[in-house]
Amino acid sequence: MPIDRREAADPARSMALLWRTKEPKSRKGGPDLSVDRIVRTAIGIADAEGVGGLTMRQVSQALGVGTMSMYTYVPGKAELLDLMTDTVYGEVELPPDVPGGWRARLELVARANRALYRRHPWLLQVETGRPVLGPNLLAKYDYELRAIADIGLTDVEMDAALSLVLDVAKSAERAAADMRELERETGMTDGQWWQAYGPWLQKFAESDRYPVASRVGTAASEAHGRAYDPDYAFEFSLQRVLDGLAVVVDQRAGPGSRPL
Incomplete structure (x- = not known):
């Protein structure tokens, strides 16, 4: 609601x-x-x-x-x-030492935030673009920014980079929450839905008429056992965001520099 x-x-x-x-x-x-x-x-x-x-x-x-x-x-x-x-x-864990550099620190941030949304799905509805300026939010924001401090980004870029990572966590958990809600409403899991509708899709989605959709859709459904897997989407999206940030970090560091 x-x-x-x-x-x-x-x-x-x-x-x-x-x-x-x-x-x-x-x-x-x-x-x-x-x-x-x-x-x-x-x-x-x-x-x-x-x-x-x-x-x-x-x-x-x-x-x-x-x-x-x-x-x-x-x-x-x-x-x-x-x-x-x-x-x-205030429930989000803020460990002081995370081995593995900035990338590992951002992975921890993403997973911790996704776990928070999993525990409190209502947070997905309550959060807006106007943050709640309380002590726990500011402590969380400060900690998460320190994950990428001193890696070559400007302050504005640090804020944007963190937003990208948090959006990945929020998007994945929103999709998972939607799937759980749909299961409750229909009494049918996503896997069961796919078993019921998959054969019909194969009947109508002719491979010669929709060759790419047919090939990719079949591969994805076989891999996930359903039409969509939010866990896979989360992991894939998070790594691609971190890959993109790594390109920027490497460019700023210049040749011969050590990764941070």
Whole structure:
């Protein structure tokens, strides 16, 4: 279900919550609430049921408190989504030492982000081109940029290179999530679908009329056992992006330089 973004987060309130510069304390005798508890509960609901239908009332019911009590801590759904997003960003592992140079470091970044989307598929719906400027996002962004610092790229190119790698992870996991959702809706796996429709395609897709499509489609379906394999697409795309960056890095380094 698409996310309704007509309600925009208030910048001052959102930043204060993200950075925890001001948080109400639970009143004596009142419900044991905190921003962290509310956010973790909302994340659990979104992981289990998706984020499209997530409401403040739903979260308050899961907490066993009145909705108005929760508004004291989190003023609205827009701010809650910001908090949820930055919180799960904090799950990404940031190991200080990664052997294998910049390429291995970027591979780790891509795989860690894909794993994050796998754990929290709703993040694919929530993320936009306007980043949530919380502490976990900034720590993650800083770490990921350091993977390609001092390899010859300009600051703007570093940002673009990182975006390419992150887009590969997001695209692959979005395709995988779509396939999982389709399986739930139809009760049929992609492999089962291909077994049912493959013979019909072979009947109509005449090799002499569509020679390249017939040859390539047959090879791909035999290799993957289905029409599309997001894992293969992820690995192939990631290596090609890294190959392209390697060309730029080598050009900047010049002849006789050591790879970074």
